[in-house]
Amino acid sequence: MNNAFEIIGGKPLKGEITPQGAKNEALQILSAVLLTSEKVTISNIPDITDVNKLIELLGDMGVTVERLGPDTYSFEAKNIDQDFFLSDAFKAQGGGLRGSIMIVGPLLARFGKASIPKPGGDKIGRRRLDTHFLGFEKLGARFDYNPENGFFNVDASNLKGTYMLLDEASVTGTANIVMAAVLAEGITTIYNAACEPYLQQLCKMLNRMGAKISGIGSNLLTIEGVKVLGGTEHRMLPDMIEIGSFIGLAAMTGSEITIKDVKYKELGMIPDVFRRLGIQLELRGDDIYIPAQEHYEIETFIDGSIMTIADAPWPGFTPDLLSIVLVVAIQAKGSVLIHQKMFESRLFFVDKLLDMGAQIILCDPHRATVIGLDHQVKLRGISMTSPDIRAGVSLLIAALSAQGKSTIYNIEQIQRGYQHIDDRLRALGADIKRI
Template identity: 75%
Template sequence: MGVFKIEGGVPLKGEITPQGAKNEALQILCAVLLTPEKVIINNIPDIIDINKLITLLGNLGVKIQKNGPGSYTFQADEVNVGYLETEAFKKEGGSLRGSIMIVGPLLARFGKGYIPKPGGDKIGRRRLDTHFEGFINLGAKFRYNKEDHFYGVEAPEGLTGAAMLLDEASVTGTANIVMSAVLAKGTTTIYNAACEPYLQQLCKMMNAMGAKVSGIGSNLLTIEGVESLGGCTHRILPDMIEIGSWIGLAAMTRSEITIKDVSWENLGLIPNVFRKLGITLEKRGDDIYIPAHTDGYEVKTDIDGSILTIADAPWPGFTPDLLSIVLVVATQCKGDVLIHQKMFESRLFFVDKLIDMGAKIILCDPHRAVVIGHDFKSRLKATTMSSPDIRAGISLLIAALSAKGTSTIQNIEQIDRGYERIDERLRAIGAKIVRA
């Protein structure tokens, strides 16, 4: 396994451009299965999870052509649905969380979809009930093999539109159900639908292919089924999680950084949450400029003077993927912050590594942590640590870049799953980081 060697305490300076959004790409790539015509997708991030999904599509028989950096043409005109029942697929699909989203389009177009229990981050239980209950509502028959954790849905006579109320506003669940409903007979309504920008992008792409999805951006989607979809060209948004990561990096290293082409209108509460931590952000066109916080940053308490609480919530609430970053940034703020991670019960367990570095953190329970800021009066200390998941991994990397001394981060494949050539891009703005 690879490791990062990081010399911390070095101020950074320059411009950094966010990669294409990982979470959007996982949905968009699966949607190419809905049509036999060519689909061109631009701004695809070159990261492990996305490359695994592209390989999986190729093994399913999708024709793939690379047009240039981040640009591919896909054509699913000779899909081998039989591959879904092979041992090779069980192994391949089980290694990638995003593989669950091939089920909806395959079910819609070919009448069946199978998937092994998906892998991904070990951040707690991530239920699949919303996906399969949606398919069942559309008329699919569900089966589950407990011995090898293999899921299947079948609808040989096709799907029929239905009205449904989701038990949770799952982003991947909503995406999967919408992709299955666009080719169903009749009209489908989905209430309590997720409305994240990435889901909006998926709906807009399918409409460009000939689908009839309305209510985009709201929690009530209406889908009028069509007989077939055609090709299109689509560009993936910049990754809001990476943008938040660079904001946190600039604050922790007290660096002057400009984040280019961030698509401000799709950032939601992200800028405001970092401003609550006392971080200065300037909107310059479609860029974010962060000055060097040489005097630190002070937390803004609530109106009544109580401790600032930052919690995750479905869009337009604050994304759970950035709570790990916020927690690390809070270790050097002036003031105290309560971090409340509602969605995943294991995502805060990486704080023991920050405590080893000298951070003052009280882990109240699996979902809540109180961070007592150092105000840069006591620097974090370098250490050796291992990356448990993508978001904790980047958080530990940010901590190491701000720490005194040389840190080692192991299991960096977890970071590579979500961040494209991160060591090269950080070195370009002055970071002393080596991949060994």
């Protein structure tokens, strides 16, 4: 297994890069094919481990999967093998793939039952699945945990619409509950629903399949249950985390980069947060153009106090980009406080950045103050290991801006979220190879 990247940093890059389809949208959209026996065609699917595993899992469940092009597949979930869910094969696959929780809602809705192994995944703190389970229970599902085989068995033979207030605005939780509710009897109202563009995409797709969902884009969704859903075609949004990563990469390496086809309206406040770090970017058609800039200066708040960038549920700033903002701030002029509210151990990769020469004060597991070097001092290349997907790419950006050679191990983590990232960076002139 090629499990490390070797990077010689310190070179400006140049050119165009196209973001992949959105990983977090893919896991929901692919699960939704289970809601109908008719054919569903999906394009702009990213070629990354988590997504490919889910496509493989769908195939093993009995879905007819056809690859129509590099990023386009059709799915027909006519004959689903119900016994597969109690097999060791499913336990092995489902347990290692966080996305597998997303098949539960559709299975409950269509077949009235499901089994799921206890889930696994990233090391970014506890990701509770309570929201999913509580939502299913409110719709009338009954859970039974079997400690002997490590499975939850769920009986949902009689789902009925209801009002619910989610305990947190979980994107995957909302998606899962929506998929269960579209075929439930009566009206379901979900308040404190997540309203991310990816979730809006799912709801629009379900409506094209015959669902009756209103309130899309708000945190109050109303779902009128229908008897059956039909096939449709769907194109996924570009991955906003990749787009943000490339903006940061351009700034940190002083590069002139054009990011193609970004679906700008769906990026929310992401471009503005990078502008607050002093990064110039302009919209050209639906592309973001970032000129080569020697310096970028962090704004202060109007009263002169230090800039704080914090994550919040959409339309707030996504937690997945805070690691990127933290790294990009290292070479800015000025200081910024990064406040990671939603996950408790995402800032622990700063020790690697300190080894590279960054000036960062880790206040606690949630907050770090970055004192910008303004390119007066270059980072130095080191050997490091990637703890999670987003930190992995942040370290990659740091390495590309550093003087000398860096080696990043555990790159499987990066490949879970970013397709062919080394090839695409080489096309911009990056000196990166697998070893």
